[in-house]
Amino acid sequence: MAMIEVKSITKSFPVKKYDQAAKKYVKDTLTVLRDFSVNFDQEGVTVLLGPSGTGKSTLLRCINGLETIDKGDIIVDGMSVRDKHQLRKIRETCGMVFQQTVLFPHLDVMDNLTLAPCTLLGMSKKDAVERAKQLLDKVGLLSKEKARHNELSGGEQQRIAIARALMMNPKALLLDEITSALDPEMTSEVLAILENLASEGVCMLAVTHEMAFAQHVASRILFMDKGSLVCDASKDDFFTIYRKENERIASFLKFIGE
Amino acid sequence: MGGYTLNFRVLLQYSGLFLQGVVLTIKICVGSMIISFFLGMLLAVMRQSKSRVARFVSTVWVEVLRNTPFLIQLFFFYYGLPQLGIYVDALVVAIIALGINSSAPNCEVIRSGLMAVKTGYYEASAALGFSKFQTFTRVVLPISLRLAFKPLTSNFVNLVLTSSVCYGITLMEIMGVAKTVSARSNRPFEIYLILLVVYCIFTYLVSFVAKAIDRKIQIKL
Numbered sequence A: 001m002a003m004i005e006v007k008s009i010t011k012s013f014p015v016k017k018y019d020q021a022a023k024k025y026v027k028d029t030l031t032v033l034r035d036f037s038v039n040f041d042q043e044g045v046t047v048l049l050g051p052s053g054t055g056k057s058t059l060l061r062c063i064n065g066l067e068t069i070d071k072g073d074i075i076v077d078g079m080s081v082r083d084k085h086q087l088r089k090i091r092e093t094c095g096m097v098f099q100q101t102v103l104f105p106h107l108d109v110m111d112n113l114t115l116a117p118c119t120l121l122g123m124s125k126k127d128a129v130e131r132a133k134q135l136l137d138k139v140g141l142l143s144k145e146k147a148r149h150n151e152l153s154g155g156e157q158q159r160i161a162i163a164r165a166l167m168m169n170p171k172a173l174l175l176d177e178i179t180s181a182l183d184p185e186m187t188s189e190v191l192a193i194l195e196n197l198a199s200e201g202v203c204m205l206a207v208t209h210e211m212a213f214a215q216h217v218a219s220r221i222l223f224m225d226k227g228s229l230v231c232d233a234s235k236d237d238f239f240t241i242y243r244k245e246n247e248r249i250a251s252f253l254k255f256i257g258e
Numbered sequence B: 001m002g003g004y005t006l007n008f009r010v011l012l013q014y015s016g017l018f019l020q021g022v023v024l025t026i027k028i029c030v031g032s033m034i035i036s037f038f039l040g041m042l043l044a045v046m047r048q049s050k051s052r053v054a055r056f057v058s059t060v061w062v063e064v065l066r067n068t069p070f071l072i073q074l075f076f077f078y079y080g081l082p083q084l085g086i087y088v089d090a091l092v093v094a095i096i097a098l099g100i101n102s103s104a105p106n107c108e109v110i111r112s113g114l115m116a117v118k119t120g121y122y123e124a125s126a127a128l129g130f131s132k133f134q135t136f137t138r139v140v141l142p143i144s145l146r147l148a149f150k151p152l153t154s155n156f157v158n159l160v161l162t163s164s165v166c167y168g169i170t171l172m173e174i175m176g177v178a179k180t181v182s183a184r185s186n187r188p189f190e191i192y193l194i195l196l197v198v199y200c201i202f203t204y205l206v207s208f209v210a211k212a213i214d215r216k217i218q219i220k221l
């Protein structure tokens, strides 16, 4: 059984649409994911590619229970995202990092890391601090223990956010374009951390436009377009066979300069 | 100046009375600050809640308080409650009335604090596994209270100044003492001069403490 099973889910958002005839905005629904299925095992790095607006973030948010799904089901480690009581456990299983990270502004780095494990896992403060130190060391920011979010660069904030997610000891990390808001130098700092984690066997599901990352670190590549899965392949197949044979993929890769 | 000579010495005999007044004023202020803070917080949360009833109650509460004079609110409780068979001490009435009165501006500033907490904070906490309630108590409230702290303290300064109205219900707080002493000693000029200074000191102390706390807790979003 796969660790994350996305079983033919449908997800739509209520939106307002301009009705030409009636000359006013009317309620409408935008279906982002339609009958979408995919499985993830707890292994390696899966990179999720696709043009903007195809529902990559929506998929990750559905897995983490941040969005409710209309149809179908997602089973994370045996738990359904439809079950409100399991939501906490699911989020513990799948840590998530966003493009725009928000560190809690009223807490320093150390407290940002220890807050969740202390309140949710009942970890003792001492153990939490110890674990936090290990993780801060791993992301190369042990010296920033006492810093506040406004004293950190964007790249440092993302590295802290990764450490904060890892504090919960998740089985997988969901990463949503976590380097998109960073300049190239900070991007490579963050990617280096991810590469390191991957080599230690941390399982990741990452949306990214960093092709170098996809080529070096990913084991599996998913390509989405307009809410459906176009391709699910090993990295090698993706960058050889699929890029030649699938027009959508070829033009996408060309477009982002690969 | 008509050759008026200031004479504070004649007031010395009333210094004990003044001191009692000061103590009573402090009691009124501290008591009502506590009430107005928690009530303001509750009202702000109600105002931001999904429940229409809660939002309605909070809105009406705040509007009524903001658009009526405090003296009338005070009389309403002091003379109104006994008619309903509820007898409470003038001090208790003053603390409650002033607390309720300042809950309105406190609600407003705490509410702006709550509104400044963007969805990103809610999602970051949710993604870590915090329940809605934990997100609120551990993240949203601590952030918004810190953001609201400065305007809250200026509300508290206003509260201190407004507390002088409480002499209207026979309370011998410092303004009440001043009225009495001025009738007895016939030295209103000196007495009210002292009072102006005392209120300045009160509000200065509030701001001083507030600034010290603010330095500790201030955050940037």
Ligand SMILES: Nc1ncnc2c1ncn2[C@@H]1O[C@H](COP(=O)(O)OP(=O)(O)OP(=O)(O)O)[C@@H](O)[C@H]1O
Pocket: A013, A014, A015, A030, A032, A050, A051, A052, A053, A054, A055, A056, A057, A058, A059, A177
């Ligand atoms: N809360 C929402 N309400 C309405 N529409 C939404 C909402 N969230 C997303 N959408 C729409 O759903 C579609 C998919 O969005 P999503 O963020 O999943 O795309 P994406 O693949 O992550 O794109 P990008 O690469 O730009 O991040 C978009 O058309 C977006 O406008």
Ligand SMILES: [Mg+2]
Pocket: A056, A057, A058, A176, A177
């Ligand atoms: Mg996205």
